[in-house]
Amino acid sequence: MKANFIGKTVLITGCNRGIGKAILTSFAEAGALVIACTRKKDNDFLEYCSNIMKCTGTEIVNYYFDLTSEDGIKDFISAFYKTKQKVDILVNNAGVVAKGLLQLTSISTIREVFQINLFAHIQLTQGISKLMMRQKSGVIINMASIGGIDAYPANVSYGCSKAAIIYFTKAMSQELAPYGIRVNALAPSMVKTKMQEQMGEEANEEIMRRTALKRNAAPEEIAKFVLFVASDDSSFLNGQIIRIDGGLK
Numbered sequence: 001m002k003a004n005f006i007g008k009t010v011l012i013t014g015c016n017r018g019i020g021k022a023i024l025t026s027f028a029e030a031g032a033l034v035i036a037c038t039r040k041k042d043n044d045f046l047e048y049c050s051n052i053m054k055c056t057g058t059e060i061v062n063y064y065f066d067l068t069s070e071d072g073i074k075d076f077i078s079a080f081y082k083t084k085q086k087v088d089i090l091v092n093n094a095g096v097v098a099k100g101l102l103q104l105t106s107i108s109t110i111r112e113v114f115q116i117n118l119f120a121h122i123q124l125t126q127g128i129s130k131l132m133m134r135q136k137s138g139v140i141i142n143m144a145s146i147g148g149i150d151a152y153p154a155n156v157s158y159g160c161s162k163a164a165i166i167y168f169t170k171a172m173s174q175e176l177a178p179y180g181i182r183v184n185a186l187a188p189s190m191v192k193t194k195m196q197e198q199m200g201e202e203a204n205e206e207i208m209r210r211t212a213l214k215r216n217a218a219p220e221e222i223a224k225f226v227l228f229v230a231s232d233d234s235s236f237l238n239g240q241i242i243r244i245d246g247g248l249k
Contacts, residue, residue: 003230004030005027005227007031008033008088009034009085011037012034012091013091013092013094015034015037015038016038016042016045017045018193019093019222020093021048021219022218031056032089033060034061035061035080037064037076038062063079070123073120074123087138089138090132090138090139091141091230092124092142093143094116094120095145096113097113110156113157114157117158118161132179132181133181137180139183140183140184141226142169143185144165144186145162145188146189148165170241184237184242185240187244187245188245189207189216189248191222193219210248211245211246211248213247
């Protein structure tokens with residue numbers, strides 16, 4: 001049975017392309033009000049959102065802030081509080097990848113990866129979980145990666161940031177459970193997005209060689225998992241890291 005999120009509000013980061021865009025589309029089609037958080041205004045994306053709203057009859061509200069800016073995130077949270085809008089589901093999806101051997105990777109690059117992939121989502125979770133705690137319910141879904149579980153050369157900055165998100169997920173699932181809030185993470189393998197291109201041909205070929213299904217995931221396949229984890233069908237799922245890897249060995 002198709003998931004129904006009518007009357008629910010979902011906040012998604014990094015939803016103007018790739019997995020995030022597929023998640024936004026899936027939630028809108030399921031009837032949710034979507035809070036779409038992106039770094040900057042994009043007319044093509046706004047047109048896409050407008051078309052989705054016309055097709056689904058749901059509402060998409062756009063916010064713009066830079067995840068590299070602690071003050072920018074703080075300003076967003078403050079502005080969002082003033083709307084008195086509830087949040088039922090938080091999807092910490094935005095992320096960046098930086099590929100390179102440790103000796104050739106600057107500390108500033110590693111800091112930027114951690115800021116976007118970890119610290120920004122911790123800050124957002126701090127703010128949004130307060131709303132969920134007041135309403136005694138909520139679902140938080142973090143986008144991890146197999147790169148945070150399995151070790152790969154030239155993947156230290158990205159892999160360590162995703163490994164940290166995995167621990168963050170498990171810790172928060174314990175802290176927030178008394179308030180009726182579930183916290184889980186998805187750990188996809190290679191997905192057909194621009195990030196796949198950034199990983200390089202050699203990395204893609206190696207992943208493909210080791211994957212039983214001999215293909216990469218489509219963003220829409222990851223979105224389906226997000227909807228399941230966010231739904232009442234997974235009401236006893238908490239503190240889990242779900243690998244979506246097509247049989248990667």
